[in-house]
Amino acid sequence: xxxxxxxxxxxxxxxxxxxxxxxxxxxxxxxxxxxxxxxxxxxxxxxxxxxxxxxxxxxxxxxxxxxxxxxxxxxxxxxxxxxxxxxxxxxxxxxxxxxxxxxxxxxxxxxxxxxxxxxxxxxxxxxxxxxxxxxxxxxxxxxxxxxxxxxxxxxxxxxxxxxxxxxxxxxxxxxxxxxxxxxxxxxxxxxxxxxxxxxxxxxxxxxxxxxxxxxxxxxxxxxxxxxxxxxxxxxxxxxxxxxxxxxxxxxxxxxxxxxxxxxxxxxxxxxxxxxxxxxxxxxxxxxxxxxxxxxxxxxxxx
Amino acid sequence: xxxxxxxxxxxxxxxxxxxxxxxxxxxxxxxxxxxxxxxxxxxxxxxxxxxxxxxxxxxxxxxxxxxxxxxxxxxxxxxxxxxxxxxxxxxxxxxxxxxxxxxxxxxxxxxxxxxxxxxxxxxxxxxxxxxxxxxxxxxxxxxxxxxxxxxxxxxxxxxxxxxxxxxxxxxxxxxxxxxxxxxxxxxxxxxxxxxxxxxxxxxxxxxxxxxxxxxxxxxxxxxxxxxxxxxxxxxxxxxxxxxxxxxxxxxxxxxxxxxxxxxxxxxxxxxxxxxxxxxxxxxxxxxxxxxxxxxxxxxxxxxx
Numbered sequence: 226x227x228x229x230x231x232x233x234x235x236x237x238x239x240x241x242x243x244x245x246x247x248x249x250x251x252x253x254x255x256x257x258x259x260x261x262x263x264x265x266x267x268x269x270x271x272x273x274x275x276x277x278x279x280x281x282x283x284x285x286x287x288x289x290x291x292x293x294x295x296x297x298x299x300x301x302x303x304x305x306x307x308x309x310x311x312x313x314x315x316x317x318x319x320x321x322x323x324x325x326x327x328x329x330x331x332x333x334x335x336x337x338x339x340x341x342x343x344x345x346x347x348x349x350x351x352x353x354x355x356x357x358x359x360x361x362x363x364x365x366x367x368x369x370x371x372x373x374x375x376x377x378x379x380x381x382x383x384x385x386x387x388x389x390x391x392x393x394x395x396x397x398x399x400x401x402x403x404x405x406x407x408x409x410x411x412x413x414x415x416x417x418x419x420x421x422x423x424x425x426x427x428x429x430x431x432x433x434x435x436x437x438x439x440x441x442x443x444x445x446x447x448x449x450x451x452x453x454x455x456x457x458x459x460x461x462x463x464x465x466x467x468x469x470x471x472x473x474x475x476x477x478x479x480x481x482x483x484x485x486x487x488x489x490x491x492x493x494x495x496x497x498x499x500x501x502x503x504x505x506x507x508x509x510x511x512x513x514x515x516x517x518x519x520x521x522x523x524x525x526x527x
Numbered sequence: 528x529x530x531x532x533x534x535x536x537x538x539x540x541x542x543x544x545x546x547x548x549x550x551x552x553x554x555x556x557x558x559x560x561x562x563x564x565x566x567x568x569x570x571x572x573x574x575x576x577x578x579x580x581x582x583x584x585x586x587x588x589x590x591x592x593x594x595x596x597x598x599x600x601x602x603x604x605x606x607x608x609x610x611x612x613x614x615x616x617x618x619x620x621x622x623x624x625x626x627x628x629x630x631x632x633x634x635x636x637x638x639x640x641x642x643x644x645x646x647x648x649x650x651x652x653x654x655x656x657x658x659x660x661x662x663x664x665x666x667x668x669x670x671x672x673x674x675x676x677x678x679x680x681x682x683x684x685x686x687x688x689x690x691x692x693x694x695x696x697x698x699x700x701x702x703x704x705x706x707x708x709x710x711x712x713x714x715x716x717x718x719x720x721x722x723x724x725x726x727x728x729x730x731x732x733x734x735x736x737x738x739x740x741x742x743x744x745x746x747x748x749x750x751x752x753x754x755x756x757x758x759x760x761x762x763x764x765x766x767x768x769x770x771x772x773x774x775x776x777x778x779x780x781x782x783x784x785x786x787x788x789x790x791x792x793x794x795x796x797x798x799x800x801x802x803x804x805x806x807x808x809x810x811x812x813x814x815x816x817x818x819x820x821x822x823x824x825x826x827x828x829x830x831x
Contacts, residue, residue: 241622241626241629242626242630405681405684408685408707409684409685409688412685412688412689413688416688416689416691416694416695417688417691419691420687420688420691420773421688423687423691423773423777424684424687424688424777424780427777427781428684428687428777428780428781428784429684431781431784432684432781432784432788435784435788435792436788436791439788439791439792439795442795443795443798446795446798446799446802450802450806453806453809454806454809457809457813460813461812461813461816464813464816464817465816468816468817468820473820473824474820477819477820477823477824478820482819482823483819483820483823486815486816486819487816489812489815490812490815490816491812493808493811493812493815494809494812497805497806497808497809497812500805501802501805501806504798504801504802504805508787508788508791509677510677510681511674511677511678511681511682511708511709511710512708512709512710513681513707513708513709514707514708514709515707517706517707518704518707521703521706521707525695525703
């Protein structure tokens with residue numbers, strides 16, 4: 226029996242597809258990807274919490290604001306009655322807000338980290354010159370804090386134990402540099418408070434100073450570029466709305482080719498904004514669980 | 528012309544015979560044999576493969592070997608599967624992509640009577656899928672190395688305070704701090720069998736006598752994390768040369784942070800130059816937005 230080439234080709238493909246299905250069933254490892262989605266969601270929530278805390282608002286408020294602006298973006302997009310623009314409006318609303326506020330958040334975090342550097346110096350100085358214990362020096366420094374650290378150091382003004390207060394300080398600060406200070410203090414008060422003076426003089430203060438300096442430089446560069454990208458974005462939006470008032474242009478952008486062009490434009494723009502963010506990366510630090518350090522130190526003491 | 532074939536065959540067999548004897552150690556003195564056997568039994572000598580020995584002499588080959596060593600990358604990236612399983616899975620994914628692309632082509636053939644695109648495109652897609660799997664694995668391994676390096680660097684400063692009076696060994700302190708890091712990568716590495724000293728009663732080998740610095744050196748080689756070497760050096764200076772731990776770890780932390788911040792400074796300076804490129808490219812979407820309708824209308828004019 227002669228089989229037509231088309232059917233023969235189809236049979237081969239079906240066989241290959243069936244083979245692929247069998248291999249997929251054999252190779253499927255249910256535990257392979259378990260937890261990855263959850264980890265990504267946790268990372269996203271942690272990032273949003275960091276951003277919200279730096280902007281001085283709760284996570285819920287921050288998410289409500291983002292959703293509201295996304296809806297505004299969708300509504301603005303709906304004015305053009307082009308479905309691509311509607312979706313892109315919503316997308317821009319969701320993405321643009323954190324991007325726009327990131328600069329402000331970074332600025333606030335930087336000023337707080339600068340204050341942490343000064344705090345480390347102050348505590349070391351209190352211990353050396355006023356001959357105070359580490360706990361006393363911490364309480365003393367928290368009594369008259371820099372305005373940037375007022376709410377962060379508030380736990381140290383309470384009657385709670387110092388280790389608990391330091392863990393709370395770290396939670397409030399949500400900054401790696403603040404974590405370094407808190408852990409340094411926790412370890413030193415468990416082992417030898419004098420170690421804090423040496424470590425802070427020889428390592429912590431110079432390292433924190435340089436780290437903040439580099440962050441400042443990066444922040445300045447990034448802020449300039451963010452402003453320029455924003456200006457270009459605004460020019461593009463204005464231009465687009467002006468174009469949409471011209472009937473021939475509106476006709477083009479309402480068509481498939483026009484919508485494809487719009488998609489490409491937005492993808493290029495967002496891609497370039499992403500690249501700018503990737504080029505100027507902040508100095509990365511290890512993320513510490515300061516409360517775990519507190520617990521470990523308590524176990525060591527016991 | 529005389530037939531040279533028997534001569535060449537005899538020559539090749541002769542050379543192979545001599546090489547075989549050399550490979551089997553017929554020309555090696557018995558004392559050297561005995562020493563090698565003893566060294567192997569005590570774990571002092573490691574038999575390296577021919578490829579490994581050649582690559583050690585050729586840096587480019589060594590780099591190529593490192594870049595294609597899937598087993599090592601899987602180990603560093605903390606994947607549970609073996610190199611063969613990974614290769615099989617990647618081949619399956621690439622095959623699946625090829626089949627999918629060919630199926631779409633087949634649909635086109637059935638509906639339109641001609642192929643929508645050349646079937647070779649399917650091979651290209653398959654190759655891209657395999658390349659993506661490799662790049663993903665490599666990036667994951669590099670990322671884990673970076674995380675481990677950073678985790679160790681950031682621990683040094685606290686290690687200095689923790690071992691101030693030498694009441695706690697550095698290895699114990701490191702374990703404690705590793706448990707307090709949120710990503711948990713360092714604690715995962717330190718809890719693996721390679722990071723543990725051998726159990727009591729185990730057969731003594733060179734590995735069992737290496738101590739904490741030796742273990743850290745081994746981890747540095749296994750994971751390609753240089754900070755483990757630095758830490759091993761620090762521990763050695765404290766435990767073998769009797770230097771003060773507070774000074775050693777403080778100096779080490781200073782040095783490491785100095786290097787890291789130096790790198791960050793360079794990166795920050797480079798950023799100022801590099802950022803100009805995406806900024807310059809920002810003109811592209813603007814031009815496209817204005818130019819696309821004009822080009823489209825001109826094209827339609829020409830087609831008429």
